[in-house]
Amino acid sequence: MKPRVVIARRVFPAVIERLQTRFDVDANDADEVWPQAQLIQRLQGATGVLITSGERIDAPLLAACPALRAVCSMAVGHDNIDIAACSARGVLVSNAPGVLTETTADFGFALMMAAARRIGEAERFLRRGEWSRWGVDLFAGGDVHGSTLGVLGMGRIGQALARRGALGFGMAVRYHNRSRLPADMEAALGGARWVSLNDLLRQADHLVIVVPYSPSTHHLIGEAELGQMKSTATLTHIARGGVVDDAALAAALREGRIAAAALDVFEGEPAVHADLLALPNVVLTPHMASASAATRLAMAHLAADNLLAALGGPGGGSQAGQPPPTALNAAERVAHGKQVI
Numbered sequence: 001m002k003p004r005v006v007i008a009r010r011v012f013p014a015v016i017e018r019l020q021t022r023f024d025v026d027a028n029d030a031d032e033v034w035p036q037a038q039l040i041q042r043l044q045g046a047t048g049v050l051i052t053s054g055e056r057i058d059a060p061l062l063a064a065c066p067a068l069r070a071v072c073s074m075a076v077g078h079d080n081i082d083i084a085a086c087s088a089r090g091v092l093v094s095n096a097p098g099v100l101t102e103t104t105a106d107f108g109f110a111l112m113m114a115a116a117r118r119i120g121e122a123e124r125f126l127r128r129g130e131w132s133r134w135g136v137d138l139f140a141g142g143d144v145h146g147s148t149l150g151v152l153g154m155g156r157i158g159q160a161l162a163r164r165g166a167l168g169f170g171m172a173v174r175y176h177n178r179s180r181l182p183a184d185m186e187a188a189l190g191g192a193r194w195v196s197l198n199d200l201l202r203q204a205d206h207l208v209i210v211v212p213y214s215p216s217t218h219h220l221i222g223e224a225e226l227g228q229m230k231s232t233a234t235l236t237h238i239a240r241g242g243v244v245d246d247a248a249l250a251a252a253l254r255e256g257r258i259a260a261a262a263l264d265v266f267e268g269e270p271a272v273h274a275d276l277l278a279l280p281n282v283v284l285t286p287h288m289a290s291a292s293a294a295t296r297l298a299m300a301h302l303a304a305d306n307l308l309a310a311l312g313g314p315g316g317g318s319q320a321g322q323p324p325p326t327a328l329n330a331a332e333r334v335a336h337g338k339q340v341i
């Protein structure tokens with residue numbers, strides 16, 4: 001009998017077909033997140049699950065699903081997974097880094113430019129039929145080229161943004177990150193320079209947030225931080241809802257304390273703070289930074305690679321029998337002495 005795995009969200013048929021070669025697959029064919037009780041019920045007897053950033057894998061779920069051995073996410077962010085609880089039960093966790101880096105950086109850059117050059121506002125104006133004449137300062141925004149890019153969180157995506165800014169747009173790159181990059185990497189990013197968070201806020205013309213969400217980054221950007229930014233600055237957020245205090249951001253935008261923002265992620269999404277929805281100077285998109293067709297397919301295939309490697313058994317396709325390519329807790333599971341895969 002094949003092991004049972006669950007695919008918790010609608011994914012691509014090619015990915016389901018691959019998994020069906022080794023598993024009995026129970027796939028959600030709807031674009032709905034199953035309520036937690038339903039997820040737990042579907043996971044009964046399942047040894048693996050392919051998830052997105054929308055499903056919550058926590059200690060109560062793990063206790064209720066004792067057969068579970070692998071949780072493989074097609075997202076890079078993993079704040080929805082209690083990795084320590086998974087490790088304690090010998091459950092492998094994987095995410096999907098790397099495959100979405102360039103696509104996400106493209107989108108972050110596009111959002112930053114849209115905010116700086118007021119593209120959303122201008123398009124809505126035109127569609128409303130309000131464009132009657134050219135005007136010397138009609139939708140005059142801030143320049144991107146030659147300005148200072150501030151990157152908060154210098155991981156893969158932050159570096160890809162910095163490369164675009166420095167090498168493509170002649171921007172001076174400042175960044176803040178827990179650890180500083182080696183000098184040769186800073187040089188390759190056009191002379192990117194590490195600065196304190198306060199200096200980053202004060203110096204950036206365009207601040208882009210790519211730091212992962214965790215209790216320590218909750219509301220990392222709130223009223224006090226926004227208050228340090230230039231009144232002409234923009235803020236672009238493509239990380240995770242909760243890193244920015246959305247209510248404080250809306251107030252700063254409304255009062256002209258910063259010029260504009262562009263947001264792909266929100267606290268409590270898919271709900272969006274009503275104050276943000278009411279503002280003209282913010283571009284709002286529905287958590288889609290990694291959404292190119294090719295990248296979303298690659299993300300789902302990478303999650304499947306991890307499931308096959310973890311649970312597919314020997315001889316079960318190219319990944320089976322190999323270490324899961326992007327495991328997050330391989331060492332911890334060994335340390336807990338419960339590595340059963």
Ligand code: DGY
Nearest residue numbers: 053074075076077290
């Ligand atoms: C990710 O991969 O983390 C993206 O934000 C999609 O959830």
